[in-house]
Amino acid sequence: MLIRVDTREQAPLEFERCATVRGTIGTFDYSLDGDQEHFAIERKSLPDLIQSLAIQKNWIRELKKIRRARAAGFPRLFYVVEANREDIEYFDSSIFTRGRIGPAFIFHQLSILEFEKDVHIIFSGDSLGAARDIYRLLKRRSEDLKAQEGE
Template sequence: MRIIADTREQRVFSFAKYEAEVERAALPTADYSLPGFEDRVGIERKELGDLISCLMGANRERFVKELRRLSSYELKAVVVEASMRDVADGQYRSEMRPHAVLQSVFAFQVRYAVPFLFCGDRAGAEYTTFWLLAKYAREIEERMKALTKSQAPAKGEAA
């Protein structure tokens, strides 16, 4: 499977444990997508400190704009390289309180219908990103097969 990583993504997943090839390209939004589906599939990766930063000050408006763009995508998610327990325990450098962080995340999930997936660590986030993209690719493949099959002439009919 080919996966596109945005050119602005600084810590690109290698997907070395998976049957995947990563290519770099500018994506309209998010950090990861699939070739041909860049405007319909977007996975945004966040380290915990980056997520907290995106919830505060001027960064918040930029992040809201990204979530708005993602909201229209067929497959979208924010994968977080931390657990919800890490947030609840304040395992980050910021004055933002854990309750405020989680309330912002929950509000964004409801408002923009973009799930935030707390994956425990970087390996968990890479696993989640790969399998979300793989499952989407499989679904599209199955839809295309079904469509082709339904449009094929019935036995005995002329093509």
């Protein structure tokens, strides 16, 4: 299994169990090499997740990425977050210049992604957990592709 890491990833994860290659992924950040047009996973740090949910232009961009993935036929959408869900409660929202964005609003936006947009959001704790979870999901995708070939 070879994991493709999008060229826009500024601090790519390292995977213990397999090699990676840098390349373009049209939507999201990590995929199996050769399968990037059909399945990929979005990785988010906590600040990136919160800014994607709280800032209007970022929210619109996020929804466009989701629509692009759906249009490409992605069977499932995954966001892997390098934090715990509880960390949202303690995030310093003073970075936002227009009012305070509180945890209730972020949880509301997450519920839209989870329930309305059918995005699976996995809180992995940290970058090591994110690498573990992305590897696990891509391994499962690889197994599914091999099973489809055998049918």
